[in-house]
Amino acid sequence: MKDEDKELKEFFGQMRASEAKEIEIPPFELPQVKRKPSTVRYLLPLGSVAAALFLFFGMDWGKEVVESEENMLVITMTIEEPMNTDEFLSDEKSITEWKSPSDILIQEFED
């Protein structure tokens, strides 16, 4: 701060000294905070118990599955047409067995 502020420094210095005499500072006291117990704190064990119960009773551990015949749904699959593979066999003759359509004429000429 500059020297020209001397007057102001004195002003605030006197003010501070005056207030130190006049003002009564209240004793230091921190407010006591009662922390709200979190609802999660109560819900967490309840949730765990519920999950455990569900697993224990809901999953039927180790039991054989027995179904009554009345409620059974039977799906039967049948093949209506017998499997026939003839259609896959070709009637076409092999190329080695091929004869020319004019083959007969040639034979007649030889006779």
Add this chain to the structure above:
Amino acid sequence: MNNSTLESLLKEHHTEAFLWALQCCRYSEDDAKDVLQMSYLKIVEGKARFKEQSAFKTWLFSVIRFTAIDFIKQHPTNRSLEGLEVAEEPEFETTETNYKQLLLQLPERQREVLLLAFYHQMTLTVIAETTGLHIGTVRTHYERGKAALRKLIETVEI
């Protein structure tokens, strides 16, 4: 920062904190006590957290200032400057109240800046941190406040 460290720091700054609360509440002791307790409550509850980005005093003063602003907004009736009728006082006696009355004639921001600078020995940079104002704005309030207070001091004999 653990609770015991925080408590010891608050205890260490308690007197300064109360004086600052008092100044923020325009010297109403009851309001200052309430504001300080509300500030401490904010700190204890963790609503205001010291992140060690500034000095503890700077942070604490900032918490008190903003708490006081909220408090005054919620209880506006008792705290209008007009109610003090300071300007109508013809002469000031050389008592403790004169300082307050002179300061209360300054605009609020100028008064805050001057109190933080001269009374609480803060630099302008620290004042900017405490008040959340730009350093340039703080400097302007500082210079204008000084000029205004000098004039006021000249008009009265202290």
